[in-house]
Amino acid sequence: MKLYTYSGAPNPRRVHIYLAERGIEVPFEQVDIMQRANRTPEFMSQVNAMGGLPVLELDDGSHIAESVAICRYFEALHPEPPLFGSTPYEQGIVEMWIRRIELNFMVPVGMVWIHGSPLTRAVMKNQIAAAADQYRAVVQGYFGFLDRHLADHDFLTGETYSVADILALCTLDFAAKLNDLPHSPEQKHLTRWYESVSTRPSAGA
């Protein structure tokens, strides 16, 4: 088994944090996305037709792509302690937050990355500055939503740390560190949550 990954990229980081939380060690191989090594015909035909990282390669040579799918695979192998919830209700709430973070937070930050970053300009030849501005405002609005939600909750799904917190942490760091789009320190509930999840040992994985 091995994990195709790229250090510093937000989606692979989700899996590294998840594995660190669970104490699972998996060998990994760096694939340089800045050099488009994940977009070669070989990689796309043999590893992931979508080209994105991370990808988990199993011992029989099959592959699982998509960061949340890879985490779910490990959760099924090692169910305790759960990071996708225990009861049907908890599992539903975790799934709700996974979808929210993916669609309402990660997608807008990704749009800022695609349309506003000098690092993606060479690939995205038709960057639209107005789109980047519009999505920056969406992300800032989402920071406000999270801050209000976290006023009454320790973690996204309630009182228990879950994979949804991992997704949100990786997205928030992606926004702040790679897109110059940090939340405001005045958003004190979001700041308290961020300090809590980013100081867990797994966050450095």
Ligand SMILES: N[C@@H](CCC(=O)N[C@@H](CS)C(=O)NCC(=O)O)C(=O)O
């Ligand atoms: N939905 C996928 C997204 C995969 C993805 O877009 N990964 C990025 C790194 S964060 C990537 O590989 N970008 C380079 C590319 O797509 O060529 C997941 O959750 O794994």
